[in-house]
Amino acid sequence: MNVLLVEDDPLIAMGLLQALQQNAYTVLHAPDGTRAEGLLRANDIDLIILDLGLPDMDGLELLRWVRARQSRVPVLVLTARDGVEQQVLALDQGADDYMEKPFDLRELEARIRALLRRSHNLSTDEVSLGALQLSPFQRTATLNGERLELPAREYEILEILALSAGKVVTKARLAHRLSREGDEVGDNAVEVYVHRLRRRLKESGLAIRTQRGAGYVLENAG
The missing domain is CATH 1.10.10.10 (Winged helix-like DNA-binding domain superfamily/Winged helix DNA-binding domain)
Structure with a gap:
């Protein structure tokens, strides 16, 4: 499974890259929205992990761009922005899930599996x-x-x-x-x-x- 990680913080990005690769995901990393758009154009992506506080654009702008292309790829927002209003805004604009930083890695991995199950219409059966x-x-x-x-x-x-x-x-x-x-x-x-x-x-x-x-x-x- 190809996961696109859109995260500008190098320490968070490195930790997530290592954790996801240990779970056998192929991870592409974009530190900003512009490079994320390029990777999305060039690759088949199964899931996006999206930070909202990007250096070149608001993550919600990238989310709208993804949905405007009629893409149904699951998007999990992972951000320091807290509060119900932020969650509602992201979900209404096309996010499939929302987690606040700091986060528990095990919960993140479980949510990723759940999103992939739903998007690929597969069960957990072996x-x-x-x-x-x-x-x-x-x-x-x-x-x-x-x-x-x-x-x-x-x-x-x-x-x-x-x-x-x-x-x-x-x-x-x-x-x-x-x-x-x-x-x-x-x-x-x-x-x-x-x-x-x-x-x-x-x-x-x-x-x-x-x-x-x-x-x-x-x-x-x-």
């Missing part, structure tokens, strides 16, 4: 493929009952393949999903991540097959 189980909104995978310690990008590829099991997923789709600001992912990098996943899945009864000229498909081995 995806089971033989000995492999994925919990998309816990961002975890287990094999034969033991947790797989996967880097964020490997997990992202595995989740995409698992949710499309039996169907071809193109390299271009995988590369686009993994690309982050200033760190484009090409076909060669995708091949490296897939190679690593194949080794991890060796005892799973599953195989990632290459469909020449098309992409990859996750299916039963044999």
Whole structure:
């Protein structure tokens, strides 16, 4: 899942980046509204965490811009502005949730999971493929009952393949999903991540097959 973090405070941004990446989210960071607009134009974003006190514009202006583009991406406002009036204003202008700073990280993570569940119309049920189980909104995978310690990008590829099991997923789709600001992912990098996943899945009864000229498909081995 791609999360856009719009936050100008470097300490808060760094803490959130680390916490979200540890939960296997791909995080793009914008310290101001202008750069946030650029990232939104160039990337598929699953959720926005939005500070309101940005250096170049009010966060509500960015929120209105997002909704004016007919985008339904969930927006969680995370701000130092307190009071019911501020909450009502943000929610009326298109925010999906509102949290005040300082905040509890566990609560923030839970709200993120809830917003993603609603936006993707998915439940908390695990995806089971033989000995492999994925919990998309816990961002975890287990094999034969033991947790797989996967880097964020490997997990992202595995989740995409698992949710499309039996169907071809193109390299271009995988590369686009993994690309982050200033760190484009090409076909060669995708091949490296897939190679690593194949080794991890060796005892799973599953195989990632290459469909020449098309992409990859996750299916039963044999």
